[in-house]
Amino acid sequence: MPQAPLPASERLYFRRLQESDAEDFFLYRTADEVTRHQPWKPASLYEARDYICENAHVPMNAQGQWVQLGFFRHSDDVLIGDCGIHFLREQVSQAEVGITVAPLWHKQGYGSEALIALIDFLFTDLNKYRVIASIDPINFASVAMVEKVGMRKEAHHLRSYWFKGRWVDDMIFAILNEEWQ
Ligand SMILES: CC(C)(COP(=O)(O)OP(=O)(O)OC[C@H]1O[C@@H](n2cnc3c(N)ncnc32)[C@H](O)[C@@H]1OP(=O)(O)O)[C@@H](O)C(=O)NCCC(=O)NCCS
Helix, strand or coil, X not given: CCCCCCCECCCEEEEECCHHHHHHHHHHHCCHHHXXXXXXXXCCXXXXXXXXXXXXXXXXXXXCCEEEEEEEECCCCCEEEEEEEEECCCCCCEEEEEEEECHHHCCCCHHHHHHHHHHHHHHHHCCCCEEEEEECCCCHHHHHHHHHXXXXXXXXXXXXXXXXXXXXXXXXXXXXXXXXX
């Protein structure tokens, strides 16, 4: 069966993470700047490797599944960050996304560039209808990034998400295919 194309942008290409990426992935996924607002942190390099290997086999666009892709710089193949795509179980034409950039590369436009490429891929190649992101309101970098690419704030849920031992707020941002076009 022909493989669907993967997202790409001027500086970045996306692909499935491989075992050989585990060390770089583990290093930035355990950095304070990255774990501050994210629920998952690999406890060891082995856990990072297991996560990558398990995810490598999750089919793209399968209902209820999360697919993780790394994004790499064209010029030197450096792993800049990764994204998660959640293909919603009940709403098959919708997807939830999350972006992580390694701290070394923060504030250089990589997060928004990756998000634009990802949304474009979901609307154009996978024909999705709506893309959403769920964000902790005090994750200012993430809020700035999604607003920069044109996602709208649709909801602010108070104390709705159990995170690191306490209830925190959760904001939902979204964009429709017709708005993107
Ligand atoms: C959120 C994240 C992916 C942004 O990546 P990035 O590559 O630094 O983002 P960009 O450089 O594309 O910046 C996008 C916008 O956010 C702004 N921004 C970036 N970091 C910021 C910060 N700490 N505080 C406020 N605004 C910030 C930028 O100024 C830019 O806006 P501008 O172009 O209008 O100036 C990155 O901070 C990250 O990986 N954080 C940890 C993981 C995480 O919490 N992910 C969110 C899960 S959805």
